[in-house]
Amino acid sequence: MAENKKTLTVTQQVKELVYDIQNKAYLTGQAREAEGKKNYEAASNMQASDDVENSYQIRRSLANAFSTLKSLLGEYLSEDKSTSDNLISTEIDNDGELTLAFELPSNYNNASADSLGNGIHAYLVDMALGEWFAITNPEDAKIYVDHSSVSLETVKRALYKRSRPDRPTYN
Numbered sequence: 007m008a009e010n011k012k013t014l015t016v017t018q019q020v021k022e023l024v025y026d027i028q029n030k031a032y033l034t035g036q037a038r039e040a041e042g043k044k045n046y047e048a049a050s051n052m053q054a055s056d057d058v059e060n061s062y063q064i065r066r067s068l069a070n071a072f073s074t075l076k077s078l079l080g081e082y083l084s085e086d087k088s089t090s091d092n093l094i095s096t097e098i099d100n101d102g103e104l105t106l107a108f109e110l111p112s113n114y115n116n117a118s119a120d121s122l123g124n125g126i127h128a129y130l131v132d133m134a135l136g137e138w139f140a141i142t143n144p145e146d147a148k149i150y151v152d153h154s155s156v157s158l159e160t161v162k163r164a165l166y167k168r169s170r171p172d173r174p175t176y177n
Contacts, residue, residue, distance in 0.1 A: 010112035013084070016123045018104040018130065020068070020097060026131045027064055028054045031138060034146055044143075052143045063141070064134060069094045071133035071154075072104055075126065078158065082108045082165060104130075111168070118167040125160035132157055 031054040039049035054060045072095075076083060084107045097104055106126070132154035139147035 012110045012112055012114050012116075014108045014110055014114065014116075014119055014122070016106045016108070016119075016126055018106075018123075018127055019101075020104060021101045023068060023104075023127065023130055023134070024061075024064060024101070026127070027068070027134050027138070028056075030131065030135055031142075034139075034143070038143070038146075043145075048143075052139070052146075054138060064138060065094050065098050067134040067137035068130060069098050070137065071130045072098070074133065075129060075158075075161075076106070079106070079108075079161070079165065082110055084109045108165070110165075113168045113171065115167040115169045118164040122161060122164035125157050125164055128157035129154050129161060 031052060035044070035049040035052035038044040038052065039046055044052070054064055076085065096102065108122075132150045136147050136151035136154060139145075139150060
């Protein structure tokens with residue numbers, strides 16, 4: 007019997023991921039200063055920018071999160087890569103696109119595709135922020151790493167959604 011697989015491609019724009027990471031780092035810094043937990047200098051240092059030293063760390067963290075995610079979801083990923091190195095991929099370095107091609111069973115429920123994509127975005131952002139705050143504000147690092155686990159569960163839940171079979175009809 008032939009196997010009927012579905013291919014679902016999830017694309018993440020690196021610019022959107024980096025913006026979300028920078029924005030959440032900015033908002034977290036602002037909130038900690040407003041709460042009186044950080045002085046203005048410490049709050050400022052928490053906030054990621056496009057400066058080379060900040061950008062490199064954010065992109066390295068994003069690369070780490072993406073490779074971890076591919077390993078965690080490898081059961082359904084279609085990947086033909088047979089080598090690895092420690093360079094940040096050109097897609098991340100040049101604000102390209104990160105693409106994941108999932109080979110799913112024929113009864114995969116396509117209604118979960120948006121949830122899958124949004125969960126992947128949240129996971130990548132949270133993991134990158136966890137690494138960023140491990141350096142700049144360790145008290146907040148655990149919050150983002152914990153939230154990444156919640157996002158990963160959302161991704162897995164969306165990945166494992168199936169449609170009910172259709173009852174056969176007879177003439």
